[in-house]
Amino acid sequence: MIRFEILVCLVATMIVSAILTPFVRKLAFKIGAVDKPNVRRVNKIPMPTMGGLAIFISYTVGTTVLYLMHQFPSRIFFALLGGELIIIATGIIDDIYELKPRQKMLGITLAALEVYFIGGIRMTTFTFPLLGLIHFQWLSLPVTLLWILAITNAVNLIDGLDGLATGVSIISLTTMGIIGLFFLNANMFVSLLIFTLVAAMMGFLPYNFFPARIYLGDTGSLFIGFMTAVFSLFGLKNVTLISVGIPVMILGVPITDTVYAMIRRILNKKPISQADKHHLHHRLMQLGLTHRQTVMVIYGIALIFSFISLLYPISSIWGSVLLTIGLLLGLELFVEAIGLAGDNRQPLLDWIKRTVARLTSKTNH
Numbered sequence: 001m002i003r004f005e006i007l008v009c010l011v012a013t014m015i016v017s018a019i020l021t022p023f024v025r026k027l028a029f030k031i032g033a034v035d036k037p038n039v040r041r042v043n044k045i046p047m048p049t050m051g052g053l054a055i056f057i058s059y060t061v062g063t064t065v066l067y068l069m070h071q072f073p074s075r076i077f078f079a080l081l082g083g084e085l086i087i088i089a090t091g092i093i094d095d096i097y098e099l100k101p102r103q104k105m106l107g108i109t110l111a112a113l114e115v116y117f118i119g120g121i122r123m124t125t126f127t128f129p130l131l132g133l134i135h136f137q138w139l140s141l142p143v144t145l146l147w148i149l150a151i152t153n154a155v156n157l158i159d160g161l162d163g164l165a166t167g168v169s170i171i172s173l174t175t176m177g178i179i180g181l182f183f184l185n186a187n188m189f190v191s192l193l194i195f196t197l198v199a200a201m202m203g204f205l206p207y208n209f210f211p212a213r214i215y216l217g218d219t220g221s222l223f224i225g226f227m228t229a230v231f232s233l234f235g236l237k238n239v240t241l242i243s244v245g246i247p248v249m250i251l252g253v254p255i256t257d258t259v260y261a262m263i264r265r266i267l268n269k270k271p272i273s274q275a276d277k278h279h280l281h282h283r284l285m286q287l288g289l290t291h292r293q294t295v296m297v298i299y300g301i302a303l304i305f306s307f308i309s310l311l312y313p314i315s316s317i318w319g320s321v322l323l324t325i326g327l328l329l330g331l332e333l334f335v336e337a338i339g340l341a342g343d344n345r346q347p348l349l350d351w352i353k354r355t356v357a358r359l360t361s362k363t364n365h
Helices: 003-030 052-066 074-097 102-115 137-157 164-180 187-209 217-234 242-252 254-269 280-286 292-315 316-339 347-364
Strands: 124-129 132-135 237-242
Touching: 003 052, 003 124, 003 187, 052 074, 052 187, 052 217, 074 102, 074 217, 102 137, 102 217, 137 164, 137 217, 137 254, 164 187, 164 217, 164 242, 164 254, 164 292, 187 217, 237 242, 242 254, 242 292, 254 280, 254 292, 254 316, 280 316, 292 316, 316 347
Parallel strands: 124 237
Antiparallel strands: 124 132
């Protein structure tokens, strides 16, 4: 398939998504997939969820009808489709009836097992510095499941403002597609799948951006998170520190939010699965930013993560180490400044203040 035809198919996928979204919105109201206002929600009126169904359908149309299935390895294609259907079913049920966290995790686990055993999509080895190549063997299954569960839930957790998860995922997946195409020597079909999903999300975003007319719902956030995790696995079959660092860096925003949410709840002696209003977007709004400003700031942070991830493939090992250290320090300072780990928990800032105070006191003497 020539490049122009690929471009036409991507544009067609985006148009299909834009056309489908209003119909999915009406369907959500009819079947009761509605997000009602409460203390944890930012919406003031009932909002239809399940918007991810439009993304899923348009993505499936793009990868089957427009690209034709013979463009992809049939085993992997159908394994992915099976996993997608399990995730979509889990999301739809959750958007209508609100599943318990364990039930939601079961759905993600079943989808992960499907792509692991049927599609053979898994982590198999890890190359440690100095130690060399290590085969996961029986650990391949738990490591792969943990990766898919972690990434899927990270994207799911960041879906708290209009257009937030959709926009951040567009930035992350576009970066992943570019890196896969130019640096990781991944199969062309993986990048095509990624860019098709991006096109489907772009068609949906105008309806989802502030002020939203429809939410992604768990149908969308679980689907996007699951697909992001699976796509990243194509570049992680034989894992190195650099190869695993790239998707982690690309997904820096949802991963950071998830990690600090866990730290915050552990420090406060609360269940890890217990929801709160101290996520990244909550903290930025509590600092005085508007809804739209908060989303745009987080888009900017996602772009910074994506730009740094693009530097990894062209950097030396020591360059990558220095990039990572610099980013982690900057991230920790930012997190402490906005109170993401909790109020009055600023170990690095406190240490800097004490160090500066000691140095200035010596100078004065």
